[in-house]
Amino acid sequence: xxxxxxxxxxxxxxNGSVTNGHARVLGSMLGRxxxxxxxxxxxxxxxxxxxxxxxxxxxxSDLVFITGGLGPTQDDITREALCEALDLKMSLNPDVLEHxxxxxxxxxxxxxxxxxxxxxxxxxxxxxxxxxxxxxxxxLDHQGGTIFVLPGPPSEFISMMQHHVLEWIAxxxxxxxxxxEKVFMLAGIGESEIVNRLRDHxxxxxDIEVAFCAMPGRVELRLxxxxxVALEQAALQVAGHFGEHVxxxxxxxxxxxxxxxxxxxxxxxxxxxxxxGGLLGGRLTCVPGSSTWFxxxxxxxxxxVKVALLGVRESDLQExxxxxxxxxxxxxxxxxxxxxxxxxxxxxxxxxxxxxxPDKPVGLVYIALAMPSGIEVQEDTFRGDRExxxxxxxxxxxxxxxxxxx
Amino acid sequence: xxxxxxxxxxxxxxNGSVTNGHARVLGSMLGRxxxxxxxxxxxxxxxxxxxxxxxxxxxxSDLVFITGGLGPTQDDITREALCEALDLKMSLNPDVLEHxxxxxxxxxxxxxxxxxxxxxxxxxxxxxxxxxxxxxxxxLDHQGGTIFVLPGPPSEFISMMQHHVLEWIAxxxxxxxxxxEKVFMLAGIGESEIVNRLRDHxxxxxDIEVAFCAMPGRVELRLxxxxxVALEQAALQVAGHFGEHVxxxxxxxxxxxxxxxxxxxxxxxxxxxxxxGGLLGGRLTCVPGSSTWFxxxxxxxxxxVKVALLGVRESDLQExxxxxxxxxxxxxxxxxxxxxxxxxxxxxxxxxxxxxxPDKPVGLVYIALAMPSGIEVQEDTFRGDRExxxxxxxxxxxxxxxxxxx
Numbered sequence: 001x002x003x004x005x006x007x008x009x010x011x012x013x014x015n016g017s018v019t020n021g022h023a024r025v026l027g028s029m030l031g032r033x034x035x036x037x038x039x040x041x042x043x044x045x046x047x048x049x050x051x052x053x054x055x056x057x058x059x060x061s062d063l064v065f066i067t068g069g070l071g072p073t074q075d076d077i078t079r080e081a082l083c084e085a086l087d088l089k090m091s092l093n094p095d096v097l098e099h100x101x102x103x104x105x106x107x108x109x110x111x112x113x114x115x116x117x118x119x120x121x122x123x124x125x126x127x128x129x130x131x132x133x134x135x136x137x138x139x140l141d142h143q144g145g146t147i148f149v150l151p152g153p154p155s156e157f158i159s160m161m162q163h164h165v166l167e168w169i170a171x172x173x174x175x176x177x178x179x180x181e182k183v184f185m186l187a188g189i190g191e192s193e194i195v196n197r198l199r200d201h202x203x204x205x206x207d208i209e210v211a212f213c214a215m216p217g218r219v220e221l222r223l224x225x226x227x228x229v230a231l232e233q234a235a236l237q238v239a240g241h242f243g244e245h246v247x248x249x250x251x252x253x254x255x256x257x258x259x260x261x262x263x264x265x266x267x268x269x270x271x272x273x274x275x276x277g278g279l280l281g282g283r284l285t286c287v288p289g290s291s292t293w294f295x296x297x298x299x300x301x302x303x304x305v306k307v308a309l310l311g312v313r314e315s316d317l318q319e320x321x322x323x324x325x326x327x328x329x330x331x332x333x334x335x336x337x338x339x340x341x342x343x344x345x346x347x348x349x350x351x352x353x354x355x356x357x358p359d360k361p362v363g364l365v366y367i368a369l370a371m372p373s374g375i376e377v378q379e380d381t382f383r384g385d386r387e388x389x390x391x392x393x394x395x396x397x398x399x400x401x402x403x404x405x406x
Numbered sequence: 407x408x409x410x411x412x413x414x415x416x417x418x419x420x421n422g423s424v425t426n427g428h429a430r431v432l433g434s435m436l437g438r439x440x441x442x443x444x445x446x447x448x449x450x451x452x453x454x455x456x457x458x459x460x461x462x463x464x465x466x467s468d469l470v471f472i473t474g475g476l477g478p479t480q481d482d483i484t485r486e487a488l489c490e491a492l493d494l495k496m497s498l499n500p501d502v503l504e505h506x507x508x509x510x511x512x513x514x515x516x517x518x519x520x521x522x523x524x525x526x527x528x529x530x531x532x533x534x535x536x537x538x539x540x541x542x543x544x545x546l547d548h549q550g551g552t553i554f555v556l557p558g559p560p561s562e563f564i565s566m567m568q569h570h571v572l573e574w575i576a577x578x579x580x581x582x583x584x585x586x587e588k589v590f591m592l593a594g595i596g597e598s599e600i601v602n603r604l605r606d607h608x609x610x611x612x613d614i615e616v617a618f619c620a621m622p623g624r625v626e627l628r629l630x631x632x633x634x635v636a637l638e639q640a641a642l643q644v645a646g647h648f649g650e651h652v653x654x655x656x657x658x659x660x661x662x663x664x665x666x667x668x669x670x671x672x673x674x675x676x677x678x679x680x681x682x683g684g685l686l687g688g689r690l691t692c693v694p695g696s697s698t699w700f701x702x703x704x705x706x707x708x709x710x711v712k713v714a715l716l717g718v719r720e721s722d723l724q725e726x727x728x729x730x731x732x733x734x735x736x737x738x739x740x741x742x743x744x745x746x747x748x749x750x751x752x753x754x755x756x757x758x759x760x761x762x763x764p765d766k767p768v769g770l771v772y773i774a775l776a777m778p779s780g781i782e783v784q785e786d787t788f789r790g791d792r793e794x795x796x797x798x799x800x801x802x803x804x805x806x807x808x809x810x811x812x
Contacts, residue, residue, distance in 0.1 A: 010619070011617055011628070012617070012619035012626065012628075013429060013430070013433075013446075014429055014433040014442070014443040014444065014445075014446060015433045015434070015437050015442070015443065016430055016431070016433040016434025016435070016437055016657065017430075017619050017626055017657060018430065018619060018621060019425055019426075019427050019430045020425075020426065020429060020430070020446070021425050023419060023420055023426060023448060024419070024422055024423075024424065024425045024426070025422070027419075027420040027421045027422040028421065028422025029422075031421050031422055036420070036421070036450065037420040037421065037450075038420065038449065038450050038452065038455060039420075039447065039448065039449045039450070039455060039459075040419070040420060040426070040446070040447070040448040040449075041445065041446070041447050041448075042429060042445065042446040042447075042448075043444060043445045043446075044442065044443075044444050044445070045617070046444065049444060049445060049466075052462075053445075056458075056462075060455075071597075071618075072598070072601065073601055073616070073617075073618065074616070075615070075616070075617050075618075104598070113601070113602075113605060114601070132789060132790075134598075153620060154794075155789065155790040155791070155794050158791070191477075192478070192510070192540075195478065195479055195519070195520075196519075199519060209481070210479070210480075210481070211417050211418070211451070211481050212477075212479065212481075213416070213418035213423050213424060214559060215424060220418065220423055222417070222418075251422065251423060271684075271705070273684070273687070275691075276688065276691075277684075277687045277688050277690065277691025277692075277696075277700070278677075278679070278683075278684030278685065278686065278687025278688040278689075278690075278691065278703060278705065279684065279685075279687075279688035279691075280684065281679070281683045281684025281685075281687075281688075281705040281707075282682065282683050282684040282685035282687075282688045282796075283684075284683065284684075285681075285682075285683025285684065285685075285707060285796075286683075286792070286793070288758070288759055288760065288792060289760065290683070290707070291707055291708065294683070294707055294708075295707055295708040295710070295711055296704070296705040296706050296707040296708055296711040296715075297684060297704075297705035297707075298702070298703075298704055298705070298715075299677070299684065299687040299691075299702040299703035299704070299705065300702050301687075301691060301696070301697055301700050301701055301702040301703075302697065302700075302701040302702055302745075304701070304746075305701055305702040305745055308744070308745075309702075309704075309715070309744065309745075338714070338715065339708075339711055339714075339715075340710075352694070353694055354694065354695065383538060383561060384538075384561040385561075385564070386692070386694060387692070388560075388561050390688075390691075
């Protein structure tokens with residue numbers, strides 16, 4: 001069975017500067033082709049660590065991706081490490097150099113140093129020209145497997161995958177022996193409760209692998225098997241049993257599901273956000289074409305904005321405080337009125353780390369949903385830090401709307 | 407020199423379901439203690455891969471973190487893999503079981519299965535009770551090094567680090583021989599231009615390691631050296647030369663820098679967002695205490711919202727289109743007026759993938775900044791996909807405000 005792995009290099013991925021998203025992107029792309037990504041080794045720009053990672057990867061997997069360290073600077077040592085690990089040589093490729101010179105000319109850069117280094121191609125490898133950056137990639141056959149060397153910046157990595165890698169894989173690698181998977185996205189039910197019920201009701205058989213991933217406000221349940229018939233049967237049972245909690249039977253984000261439902265019903269949505277500060281609007285508008293059903297929102301971070309733009313009553317702010325059920329309600333109603341939408345969501349809460357009190361602790365969030373049939377408010381107390389509380393609020397608000405649309 | 411590494415397990419980290427943020431969190435925490443995180447090995451729940459990763463990690467690093475796979479289900483095999491890799495035994499710890507039973511009782515779960523598995527502690531290890539979840543962690547001395555086994559869910563991982571790990575490291579590991587680093591965050595200048603200028607002006611000496619990380623709208627420049635005096639000198643030169651582009655000499659986000667400046671000047675900010683849909687507001691309100699200087703905003707995704715809530719002229723929408731300089735201007739001015747803020751940012755653009763035209767291609771974004779001294783509008787054409795274009799817009803808008811506040 002073909003397996004893939006990725007080696008990612010760069011100190012910035014391990015010192016807290018940035019989050020390493022390559023494994024997610026690659027895993028998702030390869031998953032669609034039936035090839036599992038089994039390991040991601042991320043190392044600092046240290047020759048010994050890179051060489052060791054390459055040796056292990058080629059020993060284990062037929063498809064190895066190496067990203068990062070292809071730039072013009074001295075800390076870009078991936079090419080050299082690959083030569084050392086596999087005892088290969090490289091030489092300057094004039095076509096690649098010309099392409100690099102063109103790219104630098106387009107971007108108006110006068111930087112000369114390092115261009116030759118970037119144009120070094122491993123003997124026997126195919127150079128993969130970079131449509132959105134200067135660093136070219138390389139494809140190399142090695143002992144029956146294939147190695148792709150790709151640039152590290154996410155936009156360049158993705159672009160190279162689309163231009164040079166995915167089609168090559170589809171054409172050259174036999175795919176089919178991979179196990180089949182079924183994914184369910186669930187909201188409003190916890191992981192342990194799902195485990196419990198799966199067992200109590202014997203919903204899956206022994207030849208089916210079950211895996212979970214709990215995220216703020218949602219759980220991904222994944223069934224995998226080589227036995228397609230058993231898998232289909234189990235999937236039907238799971239769908240039947242957890243139906244009310246399943247918001248998608250594909251790996252789909254809640255905002256996409258909501259978008260499809262609103263698009264179908266021809267209804268529109270507006271948001272009034274306090275503690276989430278625009279995150280919900282930002283999430284909903286991730287969905288291409290969301291302008292059809294999402295009209296906009298009001299970020300009422302300050303109380304005076306709640307009053308002036310959403311019509312929240314000052315007396316309620318004074319009596320109940322800005323984090324309260326009546327204020328959430330008036331925010332949701334207010335945004336519906338102001339924007340003329342069918343649905344309105346109002347979120348107000350204590351995201352912390354400061355601002356909590358015994359009555360209203362950090363994590364307390366009120367989410368109101370105004371809809372044609374009336375209004376409902378939900379009180380939650382989320383755990384975690386500021387980021388977690390805001391993320392959970394966004395997810396819960398979307399779940400609430402999804403239930404109303406169901 | 408003490409080095410650290412992390413092994414992360416879970417199919418969901420490699421199949422596109424979620425982004426693996428552990429290395430970033432851990433690298434940031436350890437970096438503050440002067441301990442570099444040098445490798446992150448992420449593998450699926452496969453015994454052979456986990457065992458191999460553990461063997462290599464303990465051979466290389468004195469501090470090894472293993473996360474994930476500590477839950478109650480069958481795919482949670484980290485404990486077993488650790489025993490196999492290091493030839494250890496484990497046994498049921500009654501205190502841990504009692505704690506787990508309490509946690510499940512609190513959460514109202516009836517799930518019984520797997521509790522005993524979760525209570526298995528490696529002989530000789532210290533159990534680390536989990537303040538926010540059921541899965542306990544473990545700390546284990548092994549051949550002169552230390553292994554921490556921690557739960558995988560991000561909130562639990564972070565909480566365990568804070569409760570059980572960081573203080574232990576501070577108390578038990580001698581730190582000091584680590585190289586010193588200086589970080590500069592730059593905006594308005596590209597990576598290649600920085601490389602160029604560093605060389606042309608001989609701003610850093612040979613005993614200083616230079617590394618870059620280019621992100622949408624900003625570049626992190628990192629100088630590292632064991633020679634503190636040379637590093638200080640180089641840092642002064644870099645600060646002097648790139649001064650106008652340096653928005654922080656620490657690893658700080660632009661939103662924090664802006665927040666500090668607004669806090670100091672006692673001025674306030676509001677945002678009017680179209681293509682970014684709330685992302686800018688969401689980013690600004692990441693900063694704890696942002697309510698002092700951020701009043702809120704209007705997400706004017708639909709044109710009618712631009713007119714009704716921000717006072718954008720219909721004639722300009724018709725004549726110039728919603729993605730245009732006058733509309734951005736009127737959005738920025740409108741939000742200042744509506745919210746009574748000193749500064750207002752208006753963003754309108756074509757985020758794609760659809761909606762582009764020869765005149766107004768995908769990536770075209772207008773960002774207007776209204777301020778006490780007047781208004782300025784910037785036209786940009788960003789590359790990349792919808793997510794990249796929106797992220798670049800947010801970052802560029804913040805840079806524009808930062809320059810105005812400087």
